[in-house]
Structure formats: structure tokens, C-alpha cells
Amino acid sequence: MPLLAVAVGLLALDAFVLWLVLSGAPYIPTKKAGLEKIMACCGDVSGRKALDIGSGDGRIVIALARAGAEAHGVEINPLLVWWSRYNIRRAGLSGKAFIHRHNLWNFDCSGYQVVTLFGITHIMKRLEKKLRRELKPGARVVSIAFKFPTWPVAQKNEVVYAFDQT
Numbered sequence: 407m408p409l410l411a412v413a414v415g416l417l418a419l420d421a422f423v424l425w426l427v428l429s430g431a432p433y434i435p436t437k438k439a440g441l442e443k444i445m446a447c448c449g450d451v452s453g454r455k456a457l458d459i460g461s462g463d464g465r466i467v468i469a470l471a472r473a474g475a476e477a478h479g480v481e482i483n484p485l486l487v488w489w490s491r492y493n494i495r496r497a498g499l500s501g502k503a504f505i506h507r508h509n510l511w512n513f514d515c516s517g518y519q520v521v522t523l524f525g526i527t528h529i530m531k532r533l534e535k536k537l538r539r540e541l542k543p544g545a546r547v548v549s550i551a552f553k554f555p556t557w558p559v560a561q562k563n564e565v566v567y568a569f570d571q572t
């Protein structure tokens with residue numbers, strides 16, 4: 407009986423992990439060098455409203471808030487939501503950086519002028535459609551490692567790509 411419970415538990419965990427991977431990207435934190443390139447591609451974010459899609463442990467949200475943005479993250483994994491909120495408090499950025507526990511596909515991105523993401527190949531087509539539909543002209547999207555299928559690259563810094571909403 408305990409063995410059956412363990413097997414069911416493991417299957418449920420596998421299904422959850424598979425669902426996480428298919429609905430977005432697995433958790434791979436951006437390294438320091440990548441973070442610097444992302445921030446350079448974002449330009450001057452001071453006074454702007456910025457969003458990190460799939461915000462992980464909050465490192466990009468924290469960097470955006472430190473650079474003067476009103477920084478938001480949307481993250482589906484409850485553990486990472488808890489951890490990133492803890493990191494924000496520890497960084498003294500409460501009131502400047504916010505994490506929303508949400509599925510990115512149901513999250514309204516229309517109010518953001520700067521959007522960052524570290525996605526995965528299979529979500530880029532759908533994400534391009536969503537962001538092009540929702541973002542206002544002048545908004546900038548900065549993507550690490552993955553390009554959108556049809557959105558022209560406005561700026562490139564090694565493996566970091568910027569896209570401008572027109």
C-alpha cells in the first residue's frame with residue numbers, strides 16, 4: 407500500500423513537471439553575465455513599468471527595480487513565487503518589485519513598457535502573438551537565448567535579443 411502511494415505520488419509529480427515544461431519554460435536561472443546583457447538591452451528603465459515573464463527566483467525583477475523600474479514578475483511555480491518574494495524583501499525592494507503567482511498565458515501584459523523573458527523554443531510562436539497583440543507601441547521585449555519566429559530583432563547582444571513593438 408505505501409508503495410502504491412509512492413508510485414501515485416511520483417506519477418503526479420512527473421505529470422506536474424511535464425505540465426510546467428509544456429506550459430512554459432523549465433527553471434534555469436539567468437547567469438550574472440546574461441543578466442548584465444539583458445539590462446543593457448532594456449535600456450533606461452527608470453520610471454518604466456517592467457515585467458519578467460517566468461520570473462524564477464526574482465533576480466531579473468530585482469535588477470529591474472534596482473535600475474529604477476516598477477518591476478513585476480509573473481511566475482507559475484509557488485515555491486519560486488515564495489522564494490522570489492523573500493529575495494525582494496531581503497533586497498529592501500518591497501513596494502518597488504512585485505511577483506504575481508499566475509500562468510503567463512492568462513496574464514495581461516498590456517500595461518508594461520519593458521518585458522523580459524527566458525523562454526524555450528516551443529512557446530515563442532504563441533508568445534509572439536500574445537505580446538504583439540497586447541503591448542503598446544514603444545514597448546521593448548528582451549529575450550535571452552530565444553528569438554520570435556517573425557518579429558524582427560531590433561538589437562542583439564550575443565544571445566540576448568531585443569524586439570520593439572511598433
Ligand SMILES: C[S@@+](CC[C@H](N)C(=O)[O-])C[C@H]1O[C@@H](n2cnc3c(N)ncnc32)[C@H](O)[C@@H]1O
Binds near residue numbers: 431462465480
Ligand atoms: C528559464 S526560467 C527563467 C527564470 C528567470 N526569469 C531568470 O532568468 O533567472 C523560466 C521560468 O518560467 C516559469 N514558468 C514556466 N511556465 C510558466 C507559465 N506558464 N507561467 C508563468 N511562469 C512559468 C518557470 O517556473 C521558470 O521559473
